Amino acid sequence: MSAPVRIGLLGCGTVGQAFVQAITEGGPTIERASGHRLEAGPILVRDPTRPRPGVDPALLTTDPEDVLADPEVGMVVELMGGVDPTSGFVRRALESGRPVVTANKQLLSREGDALLELAATAGTELRFEAAAGGAIPVIKVLRESLLAAEIDRLTGIVNGTTNFVLTRMRRAGLDYEAALALAQELGYAEADPTEDVGGADAAAKIAILSSIAFHTRVRFGDVPFEGIDGLHAEDVEIADGLGFAVKLLGVAELVDGAVSARVFPALVPHGHRLASVEGADNAVLLESPGAGEIMLVGPGAGGSETASAVLADVLSILGTQRGSFLHNALADAGRPIAPPGALRSAFYMRLSVRDRPGVLARVASALADGELSIETVLQQGQGDAARLVMILHEGREERMRAAVERISGLEDVREPPVVLHVIGNGDGR
Ligand SMILES: NC(=O)c1ccc[n+]([C@@H]2O[C@H](COP(=O)([O-])OP(=O)(O)OC[C@H]3O[C@@H](n4cnc5c(N)ncnc54)[C@H](OP(=O)(O)O)[C@@H]3O)[C@@H](O)[C@H]2O)c1
Structure with a gap:
């Protein structure tokens, strides 16, 4: 039996708790399949008195040093979100040579290039499958299965909240406000849905996905975005009558050799495969001259769904620690960013x-x-x-x-x- 791998956690909310439960409940299977026994903790939180089912309260701390300076911690999983102070914690972990797994799209889409460079310099890895597309293994597919295929377009429905709202506007004839209120009532939208409905959440995810697909650093600021907050029920209805569904799409493609990445609401013909992605589901359609069209569909969020992608990254790092052929040099093509109007x-x-x-x-x-x-x-x-x-x-x-x-x-x-x-x-x- 191999020595246990201790995983320090930064954050233990919706995804963090599901991750701890996944490694506790899946322990024997994980060990059989990977040869590693995973142990969680220490775990950084803000309020240690909050109930967290399935998490040993003795592992909780409010002092980041308890995680970052613990010599027993072999890997850090960041599930606290946000850019500050998270960025500093992730940098510390990478500088100390520990691999980091994160689900944080804000951080990755703003500082991913610097963090990946830091990981490379420190001889360690930064993985982020859950940061775009939730449980859908799109980054793994782009990094591994399609490593040698040129991608010329990536089209994604990468925000479940807006897809749910648009589905209800079309199917139930609700106006935007009523559909959003329903999404909030059913737990598909945050109390403050601005990032989702305004398109910023999708733009962060498209920045991450297009960086990987086109081997070029695409930052959040490189992705102009529009949301669905200005959309009229009237246009959804007219579009439906003309044979189209309205979807919030992220589209990234090569235009004259430059990377063009955008987020906007768009009409999609009812027969198109993206039109059939309904409710809170996400989907990413990859188009490659060599590999053809590949579409990945699945839950883009949810505690246990996202935790499964985080766990896959953890196991992948452990499985490829020696002789990984992936490294972090994923942005060496250096293509220019196309102007938005192109x-x-x-x-x-x-x-x-x-x-x-x-x-x-x-x-x-x-x-x-x-x-x-x-x-x-x-x-x-x-x-x-x-x-x-x-x-x-x-x-x-x-x-x-x-x-x-x-x-x-x-x-x-x-x-x-x-x-x-x-x-x-x-x-x-
Ligand atoms: N939820 C999803 O379905 C989903 C899907 C894909 C990606 N993600 C990403 O996964 C990450 C975590 O999301 P989540 O939904 O699990 O968030 P969450 O429920 O809000 O949990 C955040 C956790 O981080 C802790 N935390 C936050 N700021 C802190 C600080 N300054 N110091 C110490 N602890 C701090 C919180 O502590 P307390 O518990 O004490 O408040 C909490 O445990 C985010 O980056 C999110 O974008 C989430």
């Missing part, structure tokens, strides 16, 4: 117009000035309250933005147009 996409546009002769022609001409053309147009109503809904062929985003300005200034256009991306509509995506 993205190409098809678009949905909804306009409120006065129904006068020539309105559609003037709108079409404003679009044509940006080399944008109309695939489908639908007019509803007449007089001063007419509605024009258009699906446009693929064009450059920056040209679309300029066309929106021109259209907003046209006579007989009553409000700035509502514009959403459309993907998977046979236009190259």
Whole structure:
């Protein structure tokens, strides 16, 4: 029997408790499969009096030194979240040569490059499977299974809260506020859902995933994002009638050799595989000329689900401690980051117009000035309250933005147009 591996924990909340339970309950299986007996503790928390089922209170501490300076601790698992003071603790652990496993997307998407470098210098490892896609083993697939495959596009539904809200808006006809309230009631949304509904959570995850997929450091600040908080129930309903589901997507791809990574709500045809990902599930679609299309779907959050990905990282480190071929040098391609407007996409546009002769022609001409053309147009109503809904062929985003300005200034256009991306509509995506 091998010597036990003592795992120091930073944080023991939803995921931390599930992780401790997983190594306690799964102990014999883990030992049989890996040859290692895992032991948890010391465990850093803020409030040691809080009940934590399945966790021995004697292991809890409020002093980070009890974890970071304990010579018995062979590996550190960070599940406290946030950037400060977490970053300092993770750095200390890596500097001391201990491997670190984390589920922290905020930290990774902001400081991942520096932390990976630190790990490499200290001759240790930093793993973060649970930081993007929760229980879905997408990082492992990108780092190992697709190591030799060039990825040219990664499209993800990486935020379960927004996917739940959008599913309810479409299926139950709820407006945004009612769908969000339901998500909060059922535990799919935080009391403060700003990071989720505003798109920042998805942007952090897309930064991490595109760094791995394109072997290039993509930071949180490199990923422009929009959320679903400005989305109207009306557009979800019209899109549904036209054969599309609305999804909050993270899209990362190579544009003229540069990495373009974005988060935005988009229309996805009902027959597209991402359209069928409903409720709080996450999915990542990987497209590679060599490996084809690979889609991974599963729970993007949840205590025990996330803990299973954390545990997999722990076992992978123990299994590859000697002779790991992965190392941390995952960003050596050094591709530039594409400017946000470089993205190409098809678009949905909804306009409120006065129904006068020539309105559609003037709108079409404003679009044509940006080399944008109309695939489908639908007019509803007449007089001063007419509605024009258009699906446009693929064009450059920056040209679309300029066309929106021109259209907003046209006579007989009553409000700035509502514009959403459309993907998977046979236009190259
Ligand atoms: N929950 C999920 O489904 C999920 C999914 C994917 C990734 N993640 C990531 O996993 C990490 C943990 O998430 P969680 O949901 O388990 O969070 P959580 O329930 O809020 O737990 C956080 C833990 O960290 C401790 N903590 C926080 N700040 C601290 C500080 N300054 N000093 C000492 N202890 C501190 C808390 O102590 P107290 O218990 O004493 O308050 C608590 O035990 C986050 O990075 C999150 O983004 C979570």
